[in-house]
Each structure stands twice: as C-alpha cells, then as structure tokens.
Amino acid sequence: MKPTRAPLALALAATITGAASAADFSPAILYDFGGKFDRSFNQSASDGVQRFTKATGIAVREFEIQNASQREQVLRQFSRRGASVIVAVGFTQASAVETVAKEFPDVKFAVIDAVVELPNVESINFREQESSYLCGMAAAMASKTGKVGFVGGMDIPLIRKFALGYRAGVAYVDPKAEVIENMTGTTPAAWTNPSLGAELAKSQFGRGADVVFHAAGATGIGVMQAAADDGLLSIGCDSNQDYLHPGSVLTSAVKRVDVAVETVFTDAKAGTWKSGSRVLGLAENGVDYSLDEFNRKLMTPEMERRLNQAKADIIAGRIVVPEYKSP
Amino acid sequence: MSAPGRLPRWADYGLLPLLNLCAALLISGLVIRLIGESPWAALKLMAAGAFGAQDSVGYTLFYATDFVFTGLAVAVAVHAGVFNIGGEGQAYIGGLGVGLVGLAFGSWSPWIVVPLGIAAACAFGAAWAFVPAWLQARRGSHIVITTIMFNFIASALMTYLLVNVLIKPGQQSPESREFGPGAVMPSVHQALGMIGIPFAPSPFNLASLLALAACLLVWVFIWRTRWGYALRVFGQNPQAALYAGISPQRTILVSMLISGGLAGCLGVNELMGSEHRILLDFPGGAGFVGIAVALMGRNHPAGILAASLLFGALYQGGSQLAFDMPHVNRDMVVLIQGLVILFCGALENIFRVPLAALLCRAGGSGRT
Numbered sequence A: 001m002k003p004t005r006a007p008l009a010l011a012l013a014a015t016i017t018g019a020a021s022a023a024d025f026s027p028a029i030l031y032d033f034g035g036k037f038d039r040s041f042n043q044s045a046s047d048g049v050q051r052f053t054k055a056t057g058i059a060v061r062e063f064e065i066q067n068a069s070q071r072e073q074v075l076r077q078f079s080r081r082g083a084s085v086i087v088a089v090g091f092t093q094a095s096a097v098e099t100v101a102k103e104f105p106d107v108k109f110a111v112i113d114a115v116v117e118l119p120n121v122e123s124i125n126f127r128e129q130e131s132s133y134l135c136g137m138a139a140a141m142a143s144k145t146g147k148v149g150f151v152g153g154m155d156i157p158l159i160r161k162f163a164l165g166y167r168a169g170v171a172y173v174d175p176k177a178e179v180i181e182n183m184t185g186t187t188p189a190a191w192t193n194p195s196l197g198a199e200l201a202k203s204q205f206g207r208g209a210d211v212v213f214h215a216a217g218a219t220g221i222g223v224m225q226a227a228a229d230d231g232l233l234s235i236g237c238d239s240n241q242d243y244l245h246p247g248s249v250l251t252s253a254v255k256r257v258d259v260a261v262e263t264v265f266t267d268a269k270a271g272t273w274k275s276g277s278r279v280l281g282l283a284e285n286g287v288d289y290s291l292d293e294f295n296r297k298l299m300t301p302e303m304e305r306r307l308n309q310a311k312a313d314i315i316a317g318r319i320v321v322p323e324y325k326s327p
Numbered sequence B: 001m002s003a004p005g006r007l008p009r010w011a012d013y014g015l016l017p018l019l020n021l022c023a024a025l026l027i028s029g030l031v032i033r034l035i036g037e038s039p040w041a042a043l044k045l046m047a048a049g050a051f052g053a054q055d056s057v058g059y060t061l062f063y064a065t066d067f068v069f070t071g072l073a074v075a076v077a078v079h080a081g082v083f084n085i086g087g088e089g090q091a092y093i094g095g096l097g098v099g100l101v102g103l104a105f106g107s108w109s110p111w112i113v114v115p116l117g118i119a120a121a122c123a124f125g126a127a128w129a130f131v132p133a134w135l136q137a138r139r140g141s142h143i144v145i146t147t148i149m150f151n152f153i154a155s156a157l158m159t160y161l162l163v164n165v166l167i168k169p170g171q172q173s174p175e176s177r178e179f180g181p182g183a184v185m186p187s188v189h190q191a192l193g194m195i196g197i198p199f200a201p202s203p204f205n206l207a208s209l210l211a212l213a214a215c216l217l218v219w220v221f222i223w224r225t226r227w228g229y230a231l232r233v234f235g236q237n238p239q240a241a242l243y244a245g246i247s248p249q250r251t252i253l254v255s256m257l258i259s260g261g262l263a264g265c266l267g268v269n270e271l272m273g274s275e276h277r278i279l280l281d282f283p284g285g286a287g288f289v290g291i292a293v294a295l296m297g298r299n300h301p302a303g304i305l306a307a308s309l310l311f312g313a314l315y316q317g318g319s320q321l322a323f324d325m326p327h328v329n330r331d332m333v334v335l336i337q338g339l340v341i342l343f344c345g346a347l348e349n350i351f352r353v354p355l356a357a358l359l360c361r362a363g364g365s366g367r368t
Helices: A007-019 A041-056 A070-080 A091-103 A128-142 A157-173 A194-206 A219-229 A257-270 A301-316 B009-034 B039-051 B054-079 B087-105 B110-139 B143-165 B188-194 B207-224 B226-236 B238-243 B248-264 B266-275 B286-296 B301-324 B330-346 B352-367
Strands: A027-031 A061-064 A085-089 A108-112 A121-126 A147-154 A178-185 A211-215 A233-238 A249-255 A276-280 A287-289
Touching: A027 A041, A027 A070, A027 A257, A041 A061, A041 A085, A041 A233, A041 A257, A061 A070, A061 B301, A070 A085, A070 A091, A070 B301, A085 A091, A085 A257, A091 A108, A091 A121, A108 A257, A121 A257, A128 A147, A128 A157, A128 A211, A128 A233, A128 A249, A128 A287, A128 A301, A147 A157, A147 A194, A147 A219, A157 A178, A157 A211, A157 A301, A178 A194, A194 A211, A194 A219, A211 A219, A211 A249, A219 A233, A219 A249, A287 A301, B009 B039, B009 B330, B009 B352, B039 B054, B039 B301, B054 B087, B054 B188, B054 B207, B054 B226, B054 B248, B054 B266, B054 B286, B054 B301, B087 B110, B087 B143, B087 B248, B087 B266, B087 B286, B110 B143, B110 B248, B110 B266, B207 B226, B207 B248, B207 B266, B207 B301, B226 B238, B226 B248, B238 B248, B248 B266, B286 B301, B286 B330, B301 B330
Parallel strands: A027 A061, A027 A085, A085 A108, A108 A121, A121 A276, A147 A178, A147 A211, A211 A233, A233 A249
Antiparallel strands: A249 A287
C-alpha cells in the first residue's frame, strides 16, 4: 500500500488509531553494547522506558545488541512486527537506522547520539561538552592537589567531546591544573570492564589526582569504586550516579537520555511526534550537573554559586564551550 | 575389538557430538526453567528463529560463513601444532584490507574489485599472522601469547584509523564512508532473484561460496599435498619432522600465513557482503568462536562446516530467543552458547568412555 497524502485519508487513519485501544500503540527500543543495566548511558534510556510504561501501562519491546549484524535485523523485526515508534540508543546505530527507516517509511524512528536525515527519523543529540565543562569546574574547585583525572571508555569522537569540555572547565577555574587522561580500551569490552576502570583510577590517584571524572559506561563503576575506596572524589556520567557512593561522588554529568526517550514515546502516542534533529544542552535541560542529598555535603555554597553562574553564562552564550569536531 | 574409549567413526563424528549437544541443551533448559520460562518453548523459538523463515536461514548461514573462515584458520594452524588465537585480530586487519580496496576502487567493475578485495583480505590477514609466526619460528616466543597480544594491537590500530583517518567527516560514529558499488559482494537474495527465485533479504552473500571453496582447498592442502603432509607430520611429532628434513620454521610460517589469510576472509563476508563500510569491531568475537568450531569439527573441513552451521544457528536462534522472550536477555544466550562449547569442547570425553563401553557390549553381543 502506498502512503497517501490525502487529508481525508489522514483524518480517517487518525480516527481509527484514536478509536483503537492503547494496546495498538507499540513502542520499541534497541539498546547499545553496554546493555540496559550499565548504570549509565543505556540505563538512563531504560529509566525513560520504565517511566513511560508506568505512566501509560504500555509495554515497550526491548533488545540489547550483541553483534553489529543484529542492528538492522532487530530494527527490521521491530518494524515488521508492527512497532509504531522505535528508539535506537547510541551513535553506532546510525547506519542501521538509515537503512531500515528507508524500508519502513510509516514507522517512526528516533536515534540518540547520531544524526540520520530522513522524514521519519528524529535525531536527538546532546551537548555533553556543556555538562562536562561544569564537572571540570567542580573537579578543579574540589581538588586539593591541583591534579584531576579523566577516564574515558574509548578514544572516539563522543568521548573526546566529554574530555574537551572537561579540560576547558578545569582550565576555567584553575589554568595551572593538570588533567590526567586515560582511555580504557579499544574493544567493546572497554565499556564493560569495571576492574580496568578501577586500575586506571588508582594509577591516576598514584600520580596525584584526587578527583576523577569517568565517561566509560559500566567501566566507570570501577572508577567510582576506586575513588570511594581511597577516600577521594569521583564524578559520574550520563545517569545521576551520586547515590552509588554517597560522600564520594562529587557530582554527575547528567545526560537526560531518559527524558528524551520518554518524550519520544509520549509524543508518538499523542500524535505530536515530529521528525528532524534536536540538540539538547544546558538550556534545554538535556544535560546538567547533579545536586541532590547524596552530594550536597561535598558542594560548598561557593562552588554551587560559581557552577550556577557558569551555567547561566553558557546558556547566555557568554562562555563558549569548545566542541570536538571529528576530522 | 577396539580398546575402551575408541569409537567407530560414525559414533565419534555423529553420535558423540549429538549427545554432547543434547546435554548442553538440557542444562540450558534447566536454567531457562529457573528464570521462569518454558524450556520447550525456548527451544522451539530458537529452532524457528534459526531455520523457520527464509531470512532466518539467511542470517544463520551468514554467521556460519564467518565461522567457517575462522574455524578453518584455527584448524590449519592446529594441524601444524600451532595454536592460533589471533583469528579475531587477523580477521579485523583482513577487513582493513577489504575496506581499503573498497574505498579506493569502489567505482571499478565488481569483476575486478571483488577478487582484489579477497586477495587484500588474505594478504592483510596473513601479514598480521606473520609477525607472531616469525617470532615463534625464530625466537621461540609463545604464539598463544603473541597472537592474543596482536588481537589487542589490531583493535587499537583499527580504532585509531577509524577515529582519525578513515572516519567519514562530520559524524560521531567511527565508520568509514560507504564503499562504491563495485566493492559489493552480491547477496544471495539478489543472485537468486536474478535467476527468478525469490528469497527474503538477509546479509547472506556469495562470500559463502568462497567459504565452501576454502573448505575444499584446505582439505586438498592438508590431506593431498606434500606441504600438508609436512604440516601434519610436524604437528604430530616435531622431532620426527626435523629428522625427516622438514624445516620447523618454514612449517610454522606457512601454516600461520594460511591461517591468517583464511581468518582475513571474514572481512569479505562482513564488509563486502554486508556492511559495505569499515566499522568498529565488525568481527564481533567470530575469531574466538572459530576455536570452538575447529574443536567441535575435529579440525576437518566437513566437521567445521557442520559446527559452523550449529554456531550460526545458535547465534541467529539465540538472537530470536532474546527478541521474543522478555526474560531471556543476551547474557542468557551467551550462557547457552557457552554451555554448548563447554560440553562439545572441554567436556567431550564424559560420554566417550560410557558410550564406547555400551557400543562394545552391544557389538559383542550382536556377534556371538
């Protein structure tokens, strides 16, 4: 059947879907390699799914990727089994989404951390450099040694984006501060190896760092554990991880993937979903630093004042955070 | 009458692997029961997922093609007594060769580019195997250690190249641009479509014919040539081989070069056949699965074909299982695959002795 553009047909279709029960709305989500329990990026997406399910009672089909060939296969299967809207989490999904979205022009797609320019795809990206900048500031203000650490998952553009923002934030507070930077690996295991994360953090502590920021998915769990063990500070990533080690996690560079996922599903259900590209930064509450009961005691009022000032300055454009561009 | 533990060939190659497989599935069934799903439904889902529809069969055979290449790679080295664990890295670098050909000559005719890509895959894979082989042959550095290290070097190199050199400008994902139309291995559904047979689309492509050819060539090489004979003699008894005038260095180098070349061909299946671009971690562990495949296939091309088919079915059926059963996640699927490897590889002798005794008694009573 060819999609028709006649307004009558559209109205008719709308009445039919409107009249049908909520069970006909079938959302699906495809997680990336880290898996939905990485307590970080994918889990944030999973939180959004759970909130949506709780609010509407509609179950969401889920799948966690195991190898590269599965991406297209699973997206195709979701589409064929009548999914109304499919969220693909992670930059690695871009090419698969592009292929499958062309095959199923009536299915709505959303891809996170990548851009796919098609009329039935919504691309959601975040300005991670902005929250990383604030975390860099917090790290530099909390550090007593003038040395702070960064543990990234893999030396790829996305992580360089975090690193660059973090460095800029550190330099804004203390131009003389040293940033020790390590990447955990070059295989997908780089995102799922907490003991390696702990080793790297310990080596950074050995070189004098006393605050460490991770952008390494599940590997970061080890980074934060190492900081808690040594009585030093860590900074969480993607999800709000302050609760993991209260009193040791200085703050988290929160990326509201959960909100993005929930919004996609809710909009699609309400019929207000739109394709196109959205970039969410501090101004849109897409990224932020976290402040809650778990890290309240670590943040002095002075730190909080300067962070909020910088946040306002970034939103107003008075501070321009450098952004990594791939070559 | 055979000694206890010795089996007739049909039992050794047919019945015993089947028993091991059943035992593995039985344990998997227990675990699935424990998490509250029906083992029988799970088994049916897996079987239907692997063979139930045309595109499922396509995916199964696509994965199987990968495993044939890496399984043969391991087997050739094992015949020479060399344990090549570097299939993963050799496949990765082999794919680099394919990719460079695809990016550079993608606008040429496929009749030139595809053979060129295959040659590049073999050459790059072999080159990556050459260094550990040379170190083993000349310096005695243990090849198990060096090939593992070379896997990591390969992924570090590929990450560097994809992030800094080969990345398509202006995107987040470390992937190259798409190859030109000439560097595309025709898929089976296209090929069948041309002769009028409809087949559902899947990544299953003509690299599978290359895999079959590789099986045949490996068989001819190992059992029908002087070089293959030298390889086997060296593998079974290095001293005797030396005494017979077979050069250990040469044998190690030759076996590893062939092994690396075979592993490299995985790149043809994955990149020219399916992805049409270079991307991070496309071997996806197939290099390691090759070890299990060779072990199960008794290092014989026919056995490797069968074992590859089994693992292809486990991959595809497992993915279907995770898709359809909400409680079965991907770790569960890895567990099932792991149990199959455990029973068919590491524990394969638990049924051997009882089975031999049983067959011996049955055979004995039958004769008197």
